[in-house]
Amino acid sequence: MSKQQATQKTIFITGSSTGLGRATVRLFSSKGWKVIATMRDPQKEAELGSLPGVTLLPLDVTNPEQIRTAVDQALAMGGVDVVFNNAGYGLAGPLEGLSDKQMLRMVDTNLLGAIRTTQAFAPHFRHKRAGLFINTTSIGGLVAVPFNSIYHATKWALEGWSESMAFELKRFGIGMKTVSPGGMKTDFFTRSFDTGKHEAYDALVDKVMSVITDPERAASYSTPEQIAEIVYEAATDGKEQLRYVAGADAKATYALRLELGAEDFWKAMDQQFFGPSPQGQQLPEAVSRYLSAVNSANPQELSASFAPDALVRDVQREIQGLEAIKQWAERDIFGVHAHFDVTRVAESGGCTVVTIKIDGTFDRTGLPNPLLMDHAFKVEQGKIRELIVTIAA
Numbered sequence: 001m002s003k004q005q006a007t008q009k010t011i012f013i014t015g016s017s018t019g020l021g022r023a024t025v026r027l028f029s030s031k032g033w034k035v036i037a038t039m040r041d042p043q044k045e046a047e048l049g050s051l052p053g054v055t056l057l058p059l060d061v062t063n064p065e066q067i068r069t070a071v072d073q074a075l076a077m078g079g080v081d082v083v084f085n086n087a088g089y090g091l092a093g094p095l096e097g098l099s100d101k102q103m104l105r106m107v108d109t110n111l112l113g114a115i116r117t118t119q120a121f122a123p124h125f126r127h128k129r130a131g132l133f134i135n136t137t138s139i140g141g142l143v144a145v146p147f148n149s150i151y152h153a154t155k156w157a158l159e160g161w162s163e164s165m166a167f168e169l170k171r172f173g174i175g176m177k178t179v180s181p182g183g184m185k186t187d188f189f190t191r192s193f194d195t196g197k198h199e200a201y202d203a204l205v206d207k208v209m210s211v212i213t214d215p216e217r218a219a220s221y222s223t224p225e226q227i228a229e230i231v232y233e234a235a236t237d238g239k240e241q242l243r244y245v246a247g248a249d250a251k252a253t254y255a256l257r258l259e260l261g262a263e264d265f266w267k268a269m270d271q272q273f274f275g276p277s278p279q280g281q282q283l284p285e286a287v288s289r290y291l292s293a294v295n296s297a298n299p300q301e302l303s304a305s306f307a308p309d310a311l312v313r314d315v316q317r318e319i320q321g322l323e324a325i326k327q328w329a330e331r332d333i334f335g336v337h338a339h340f341d342v343t344r345v346a347e348s349g350g351c352t353v354v355t356i357k358i359d360g361t362f363d364r365t366g367l368p369n370p371l372l373m374d375h376a377f378k379v380e381q382g383k384i385r386e387l388i389v390t391i392a393a
């Protein structure tokens with residue numbers, strides 16, 4: 001065995017077919033490492049197998065048996081120094097629009113995939129009292145955006161799991177680190193992305209997606225090659241450092257969270273995605289429900305926001321009781337195509353007064369368009385007891 005072979009280190013990588021996994025295979029190979037590049041379908045791989053030191057192995061991280069086989073094969077090739085748990089993908093959409101199958105697949109891949117692979121390698125590292133696990137989490141494991149709840153659940157779980165594991169492994173000379181990238185220009189948002197949909201949330205999701213897909217935001221994303229450099233740094237710097245927040249966007253976001261504190265950061269994110277809440281006021285839940293029911297044309301949600309004997313004074317008319325309110329809503333709200341935008345919120349006489357800009361098709365009513373109306377809500381026990389609608393001054 002040559003001196004170079006004796007000191008040559010080996011990295012085992014999951015999810016190597018594209019994106020960050022692939023860039024990491026290339027980088028470590030170019031640095032003289034042996035690389036065990038695992039992927040679901042190595043048959044399709046035309047390039048990586050011919051790079052110096054690279055061996056391809058099949059591995060779907062949701063298949064525990066295949067994990068054991070791949071780990072045994074890797075160990076039979078002469079041992080492993082670094083395991084890079086990288087396989088993962090994105091899932092977006094409101095919780096109500098996701099199936100059990102979608103949620104299970106996400107947890108199985110992003111979280112249990114890394115946990116099972118680690119468990120399979122742990123005895124090997126423990127016996128040699130050396131070794132390092134690096135887990136790809138995400139800036140989405142340290143902060144959250146709307147409508148990515150299950151993805152965040154897996155990435156926050158990975159961060160917490162890694163932090164705990166790092167204590168446990170350190171006792172045996174083994175390290176665990178996380179690399180938390182911001183946006184990366186990979187297949188993540190296209191081929192690999194899964195989504196769910198629910199009509200009640202469509203308008204809100206559109207609002208969030210217009211922020212997330214803003215070209216200016218996407219321009220700040222890193223290349224997978226840039227993030228692979230951070231993985232290399234984590235693998236070789238010999239530091240006892242737990243987290244590597246990777247990419248300029250992720251670093252800026254995480255620095256802001258630390259600076260503002262978790263609560264104020266959360267409020268700032270809410271404003272970024274849904275606009276400022278007028279005068280910084282939170283709307284009562286029943287009022288938010290009413291507004292979101294109108295904007296998603298959902299009569300069931302609208303009646304659920306009212307108390308059974310609620311009273312509505314709509315300009316000159318008085319409407320009492322749920323049945324009458326339902327008919328009023330069907331005719332006067334859902335009968336025209338209208339969108340409600342809150343422009344002002346104030347408190348007056350025990351009521352929350354919300355000024356709403358209504359953009360709609362009012363031709364048959366003769367009302368101006370857009371129209372400014374004041375809605376004074378009296379909320380009791382989580383339901384609207386009284387609503388007085390007037391044309392705003």
Ligand SMILES: NC(=O)c1ccc[n+]([C@@H]2O[C@H](COP(=O)([O-])OP(=O)(O)OC[C@H]3O[C@@H](n4cnc5c(N)ncnc54)[C@H](OP(=O)(O)O)[C@@H]3O)[C@@H](O)[C@H]2O)c1
Pocket residue numbers: 014015016017018019020021039040041059060061062086087088089090109136137138139140180181182183184185186187188189191192224
């Ligand atoms: N791109 C971003 O903006 C971003 C940001 C933060 C964190 N991340 C994280 O970075 C990691 C890599 O993603 P990427 O951006 O490089 O996206 P990508 O190009 O879509 O790569 C994802 C990789 O994971 C593999 N994979 C998915 N399910 C698998 C399974 N069950 N078993 C084995 N491999 C599986 C895919 O393999 P196939 O080719 O077989 O589908 C692919 O190789 C993920 O953990 C992701 O959550 C990405």
